[in-house]
Amino acid sequence: MTEDNNTPGAHDHGGEQFVNHQSQSNPNLTERPYSIYRCTDCQNIVLSMQDCGDGMTCHGEPMERVSEYAMDVNPPDLRQVLLDAFGLPKSGLDICLCVIGEGPLSANEIAERLDYEESTVRRYLKKLDEIGLLTRSQLNREDGGFVNVYQPVDLDQMRRETLIGFYVWAGEAASLIEQANLTKEDYLKEGGDGRLDEVFWEEFADHRAEPDTK
Secondary structure (H helix, E strand, O other): OOOOOOOOOEEEEOOEEEEOOOOOOOOOHHHOOOEEEEOOOOOOEEEEOOOOHHHOEEOOEEOEEOOOOOOOOOOOOHHHHHHHHHOOOHHHHHHHHHHHHHOOEEHHHHHHHHOOOHHHHHHHHHHHHHOOOEEEEEEEOOOOOEEEEEEEOOHHHHHHHHHHHHHHHHHHHHHHHHHHHHHHHHHHHOOOOOOOOHHHHHHHHHHHHOOOOO
């Protein structure tokens, strides 16, 4: 089986990838399985996987729970989230689920079950081991020597590590958005025409490359 790195619903136009999402009305955030809180005194915004009530504080004061938002946000696709946050396209997810359901397994056994190239399986097993979703151990052969086998980590640990990993990714994404906003302010102050053209993106790239002297 050849590895398919294409995301369903994605189209490539001139080097840019656009992903089509099914449009939906903005949900009432109080009905979602997560909660977003904001500080009324500063720009601090916090995401929680549960409703913390008055327990979420900033500056020693309760934060306000956000119940609605104005932007039209496309609902994420799980495979695209795994690709963006962890570098795991469909092949990596298939391998992970195979080990979770049938492990411990060797790379050769996984390749046979999924009809994948063994080199593809080994590459994603290494990635899955690095991000903490699978663990590797050595199994002694009856005829001598050993083989590396993979098995899933504890499910609670997997849940914890994947959420932490995603929050790190989301934090990096939020930092990029904040940097873009600040660079946009500088760009306009210096006489920019207000468009996000190549000049702006070049200045943004230069701004990110500058060492932090603070």
